[in-house]
Amino acid sequence: MIRRFNSMTEGMSPQTKNAFRIHLIGLPATILTASIYLITAFQYGSWQLYAWSADIWVLALAVLAGIFLIRQGRVANAVWLLLITLQITFLVAVALIDDTGLTIGISITILVAIIAGQTLSSRQAVWAIILGTISGIIAVLIELFSLFQRHPQPPLIRLYLPGILIAVTLLFGYVTIQQFRHYLLRTKLIIIFIAIALGSIGAVAFLSSATLQASLTDGIGAQLSTLANSKASEIGQALDRDVDILKTLSYNQLVQDLSAASNEQGPLAKLEIDQLDIKWQKASASNNTADPLVSAVIANRLGDEFRQFQEDFPQHIEVFLTNQQGINVAATNITSDYYQADEEWWQVAYQKGLYIGQPEYDESIDSIAIIIAARVNVPETESPIGVLRTTITLAALTDSLASGLFGQTGHTDIYLPNGQEIQLEVGEDGTYRTELVDAELDIDKLTQSNQKYQEIAHNNIPTLASQALVTTVPGDVDEDATAISNLNWRVVVLQDQSEAFQAVELQTRNLILLAIAISIAVTFAAISMAQVISAPISRLNSVANKIASGELSVQAQIESGDEIGTLAASFNKMTAQINELIGTLEDRVAERTADLEKSRLLSEKRAQELQSISEISRTISTEQRMEILLPLVTRLVSERFDFYHVGIFFVDNSRQFAVLQAANSEGGKRMIERGHRLEMGVGIVGNVAAAGKPRIALDVGSDAVFFNNPDLPETRSEMALPLNVRGQTIGVLDVQSTRSGAFTESDASTLGILADQVAIALDNARLFGQAQESLNELQKLYRQYQSQEWSEFIRQATQIGYYQTMTGGTPLTVPVMTDEIKKALGRGEVVVLDGSNEKSQPVIAVPVKLRGQTLGVLNINAPKRDRKWSQDEINLVQAISDRLALALDNARLLQESQRRAAKEQKIGEVTAKIGASINMRNVLQTAVEELGRALPGSEVVIQFQASQEN
Secondary structure, X not given: OHHHHHHHOOOOOHHHHHHHHHHHHHHHHHHHHHHHHHHHHHHHOOHHHHHHHHHHHHHHHHHHHHHHHHHOOOHHHHHHHHHHHHHHHHHHHHHHEOOOHHHHHHHHHHHHHHHHHHHOOHHHHHHHHHHHHHHHHHHHHHHXXXXXXOEOOOHHHHHHHHHHHHHHHHHHHHHHHHHHHHOOHHHHHHHHHHHHXXXXXXXXXXXXXXXXXXXXXXXHHHHHHHHHHHHHHHHHXXXXXXHHHHHHHHOOHHHHHHHHHHHHOOOOOHHHHHHHHHHHHHHHXXXXXXXXXXXXXXXXXXXXXXXXXXXXXXXXXXXXXXXXOOEEEEEOOOOXXXXXXXXXHHHXXXXXXXXXXXXXXXXXXXXXXXXXXXXEEOOOOOOEEEEEEEEEEHHHHHHHHHOOOEOOOEEEEEEOOOOEEEEEEEOOOOOEEEEEEEOOOOHHHHHOOOXXXXXXXXXXXXXXXXXXXXXXXXXXXXXXXXXXXXXXXXXXXXXXXXXXXXXXXXXXXXXXXXXXXXXXXXXXXXXXXXXHHHHHHHXXXXXXXXHHOOOOOOOOOOOOOOHHHHHHHHHHHHXXXXXXXXXXXXXXXXXXXXXXXXXXXXXXXXHHHHHHHHHHHHHHOOOOOHHHHHHHHHHHHHHHHOOOXXXXXXXXXXXXXXXXXXXXXXXXXXXXXOOOEEEOOOXXXXXXXXXXXXXXXXXXXXXXXXXXXXXXXXXXXXXXXXXXXXXXXXXXXXXXXXOOOOOOHHHHXXXXXHHHHHHHHHHHHHHHHHHHHHHHHHHHHHXXXXXXXXXXXXXXOOOOEEEEOOOOEEEEOOOOOOHHHHHHHHHOOOEEEOOOOOOOOOEEEEEEEEOOEEEEEEEEEOOOOOOOOOHHHHHHHHHHHHHHHHHHHHHHHHHHHHHHHHHHHHHHHHHHHHHHOOOHHHHHHHHHHHHHHHOOOOOOOOOOOOOOOO
């Protein structure tokens, strides 16, 4: 990708490359952003979100058009198109979506500053930055004072926009840091002042806003929590009152008497109960209150009492009593069944004393109702004698929920454990009523938090919510309170965040306006202060430029006594010193040039020496014969380094003398003929051989050495280098020159590399020679052994060859010796005779050779006398001869192995039999007998040697 971009931008200016890069990055970024907003619009179905997505798609088209303009060379047009479209689309977004002005305003300012600074000229960049700053301020003002109906910011966008702001801020910081060293001093001062001031203002504003928002939010949350707990307690106490009323009714004397009288009649059989229940259900279906069974329950005195109870407490829409068997005793109206003991409410009430059911919609009364059943007990003994049930309408909750309305959006709902909720609805006549609907919130998520309130999305609107469990007076743990708590009703108080946080938004708006005003003032103050500080430095810079152009007479004006005035004085002093030094500058330049030239020559010399060492090392590394290697080294070193004499000394095995082995000069060769050697530790060569360190001898200076060697009369300087291998000195490389003081320590270091390479080559040649001698000796011994083995094998063989014709073959018992066979055996080479006439016999005689030793001859006669052997036939016969030699040797080895195995087996058998006897006589007799069997026809005698004492 980078390579492709470089090829596309080849030949472009830096600003054009930056513009092209920004557009290439902006195209996928705008398409991704527009796609995210479009998906969000599909989720919420808001026209503002659709318009926002279309707004960003327009920006993407502007980026695409800018790419084409840049390719046409119209860079400024492309950049201004991008900047203007960017600002317009962002401002439209602020007008459409709530709570985006501050984030987008800061993003506009930073993005415009980055793009303009990287792509436009200085003048155009200033105007673009000013325009971007104005657009940023307008975005904030739209956020603060907008009168349009704007869509609340979705949660996804609430996370996405700050992420863009952080990324843009980091990018701006990175670009500023990267380009900071290229800015003018005035610009640097402005940036530093504004950054410090805005950072401080932003930190104070942020902390103040955060503290105030946290305080107000906690207060709002506490109010919501208080209201939720209050309503939960109010509803719980209302239920508790109805329970108390029902329990009080259960102790009515008429209820007690009628229940006891019904139980005294004795229990009914199951079949009789089923028949009466069927009869009751038929009468209930036809609403036949005249039926004797129904009339006996409804038209009795207790039924009249219950109906009077309904008039006093109208929320009780149905009241009836059953005996302890579950049969209806008295009722306000016809119930659905005559037998109630199979119902859950009856069983729970009879066993536990109280049952409170979950709310259900009752079509008969077009309202929400709940069932409450209480066990009827004898006051003195508390023994159960029946169950009293009532059905209560929850219309009474309407007033409680209505009083839970507050503000424009605040309301209170009751969430049930079955996934439904009771909410307040406004009728067409303006009255309130309760409705049972599916729950809009997941109450489990609300109850999992220990916070007083939570921020949630209710109907896709950011909302504050607080919940409380419906119960009676806190701390009450009696039977009624436990039953009400076990209903698990939750009172949930909700209010839109936009309404709840109006005070916070007002304070935030004031802080933002104050921060903008202070920022503008700080910006102008920073520009003015930067101008005051940088103006003297700019004038000093002008003076410095004049001095640099050659006007050494110019003087800096000392305007103050601070550091800038001191700097001006230093400038003047520096100018004077320059005038003084300019006279001697040429001499110094000449000296420096000479030093550089000398260094260059030394560097070239060392490079040439290293090159020569490399070439010599490559040459000598390919030679492994010592007799050729030694004179080759002396000759190459002398030729490449122009030395008068080069000699190689080897340390003898006793390490007492260094013996001259090779030399290039005539005098050196005469010294070799005389067996020239030097004692270890004596003379320059002897000292180097003993110490293993290089040494230089000169005939001038304080280290003067007198050279008096008649074989080398022209020597004026000498250097000896040790030949070290694996930490041991094996010899010395001695070089001599006709120039006085020809060698330096640098030469010793350079040629030391050559000496190490020579030592390695000599040691490798010595090791190769030793290895070659050892190999030759082993091969000679092996051939001797092989010859002995084959001679013994042939001596013991019953047949010495094989003769094969077209009609058959026979073993040879007598050697066949022809001239061709004799030649092949004697020379060890192939003998080929072609047929030239009817008298000559075409023959191929190929020696059968194994590892250089001739074992026999493969002799082939052609059937026709005019036969001429081809090279392929000769090669085939030679190949067969080689395979035959290997096969014969393998057969011999196998036969020898079998013979030895048989011998070892026989020895083992004899040894086993001898070892089986423990008597001396039996041991001797067994040994003689077994040896006789192993060596048939031999006489075996075992005789003990008499001791010398006897």
